Amino acid sequence: xxxxxxxxxxxxxxxxxxxxxxxxxxxxxxxxxxxxxxxxxxxxxxxxxxxxxxxxxxxxxxxxxxxxxxxxxxxxxxxxxxxxxxxxxxxxxxxxxxxxxxxxxxxxxxxxxxxxxxxxxxxxxxxxxxxxxxxxxxxxxxxxxxxxxxxxxxxxxxxxxxxxxxxxxxxxxxxxxxxxxxxxxxxxxxxxxxxxxxxxxxxxxxxxxxxxxxxxxxxxxxxxxxxxxxxxxxxxxxxxxxxxxxxxxxxxxxxxxxxxxxxxxxxxxxxxxxxxxxxxxxxxxxxxxxxxxxxxxxxxxxxxxxxxxxxxxxxxxxxxxxxxxxxxxxxxxxxxxxxxxxxxxxxxxxxxxxxxxxxxxxxxxxxxxxxxxxxxxxxxxxxxxxxxxxxxxxxxxxxxxxxxxxxxxxxxxxxxxxxxxxxxxxxxx
Ligand code: CMC
Numbered sequence: 001x002x003x004x005x006x007x008x009x010x011x012x013x014x015x016x017x018x019x020x021x022x023x024x025x026x027x028x029x030x031x032x033x034x035x036x037x038x039x040x041x042x043x044x045x046x047x048x049x050x051x052x053x054x055x056x057x058x059x060x061x062x063x064x065x066x067x068x069x070x071x072x073x074x075x076x077x078x079x080x081x082x083x084x085x086x087x088x089x090x091x092x093x094x095x096x097x098x099x100x101x102x103x104x105x106x107x108x109x110x111x112x113x114x115x116x117x118x119x120x121x122x123x124x125x126x127x128x129x130x131x132x133x134x135x136x137x138x139x140x141x142x143x144x145x146x147x148x149x150x151x152x153x154x155x156x157x158x159x160x161x162x163x164x165x166x167x168x169x170x171x172x173x174x175x176x177x178x179x180x181x182x183x184x185x186x187x188x189x190x191x192x193x194x195x196x197x198x199x200x201x202x203x204x205x206x207x208x209x210x211x212x213x214x215x216x217x218x219x220x221x222x223x224x225x226x227x228x229x230x231x232x233x234x235x236x237x238x239x240x241x242x243x244x245x246x247x248x249x250x251x252x253x254x255x256x257x258x259x260x261x262x263x264x265x266x267x268x269x270x271x272x273x274x275x276x277x278x279x280x281x282x283x284x285x286x287x288x289x290x291x292x293x294x295x296x297x298x299x300x301x302x303x304x305x306x307x308x309x310x311x312x313x314x315x316x317x318x319x320x321x322x323x324x325x326x327x328x329x330x331x332x333x334x335x336x337x338x339x340x341x342x343x344x345x346x347x348x349x350x351x352x353x354x355x356x357x358x359x360x361x362x363x364x365x366x367x368x369x370x371x372x373x374x375x376x377x378x379x380x381x382x383x384x385x386x387x388x389x390x391x392x393x394x395x396x397x398x399x400x401x402x403x404x405x406x407x408x409x410x411x412x413x414x415x416x417x418x419x420x421x422x423x424x425x426x427x428x429x
């Protein structure tokens with residue numbers, strides 16, 4: 001046996017093997033802990049728990065490094081496209097020219113939705129949150145392809161992957177168009193992934209619409225940056241749901257819901273709302289920072305802090321540069337960007353944030369770009385979901401192919417009442 005960790009419990013010594021990752025992280029494998037000792041581990045929020053071994057994404061929180069299949073995020077943001085990056089994440093390597101063309105073909109071929117899906121959109125109340133609609137419609141896709149959901153059939157998985165990536169922009173654009181009472185558009189398969197989505201979002205049947213190439217490029221880069229982030233809350237949800245051998249549509253639908261929360265993908269919406277509030281109340285940035293530091297106040301500086309990055313979030317650097325490019329191109333002053341810059345300046349010098357290692361994360365600047373591109377605020381988390389989709393798929397696929405595949409089933413330490421008798425209603429005080 002190589003390196004081990006020894007555990008002493010009730011006078012006996014137990015040994016557990018140390019597992020080392022390719023980039024040097026170490027864990028000790030406690031899968032036999034309970035059978036050997038009768039103990040389980042307790043780790044709320046999974047601060048010290050690795051749920052799996054994975055070959056997809058590496059991030060080093062101290063160095064601020066993020067790699068997709070070994071390739072630094074900075075290189076992919078500069079040189080790749082979202083579709084190519086999706087291929088890389090899902091299949092493990094950059095595609096050849098032919099593989100990329102085929103993949104691209106499948107992602108356009110499947111971009112339309114079944115016409116009857118439009119009826120779902122009529123059933124929601126006025127102005128539903130597009131995240132709720134998107135997740136519901138993604139889950140409902142399983143009803144349209146009921147005979148192709150076998151999670152152990154390679155061909156059925158393949159076509160489901162194509163369908164999901166191809167249809168998500170259409171589903172997302174429909175949820176926006178419906179909320180503003182405009183007709184539901186059809187995808188334009190002659191356009192690239194980001195341009196097609198922008199056209200579905202912003203064109204109407206009455207006027208010609210030209211996609212701004214810089215806007216489409218910015219969106220494409222944002223999608224790349226969000227494409228995977230190893231075992232975060234939504235990805236872990238996708239894996240956990242998928243571990244019951246549940247189909248990919250249902251697993252991804254669960255991931256979208258998990259992403260919606262303000263501590264996860266909903267943070268980009270929360271950031272803009274926070275910046276807007278500061279702007280509307282006279283630009284009091286210092287007061288906002290003071291509120292975030294007050295332990296009596298539950299308010300947090302949205303877009304700051306990360307469970308893993310304790311130095312800087314490499315995605316936030318790329319996005320900050322992009323935000324400037326987009327806003328310079330627009331030629332207008334964006335007050336929220338000014339506030340964001342001031343907030344970053346104050347918070348990153350403040351001892352509270354420095355000591356707790358709280359730095360701007362991916363969501364801090366992404367909302368400003370989405371806003372500059374005219375996306376409504378409640379669509380921000382949906383854009384995050386579109387970006388994260390290849391990551392969810394890659395992680396789900398890796399789980400299904402894992403030779404140690406098991407249903408996910410954490411244990412607990414029960415702290416409730418011990419056995420007690422049922423008391424009839426009339427005898428209860
Ligand atoms: N503003 C003020 N204080 C904060 C913040 C913040 N944004 N983030 C963490 N803290 C404090 C927190 O109060 C705690 O203080 P103390 O030790 O005195 O109790 C300490 O820092 C550690 O926080 P934590 O909640 O234990 O850290 P965590 O790793 O569990 O949480 C986080 C990470 C991202 C949920 C958290 O930093 C946060 O709530 N940030 C704001 C929401 C946000 O921007 N989320 C997007 C995350 S990145 C994109 C994604 O993954 O979806």
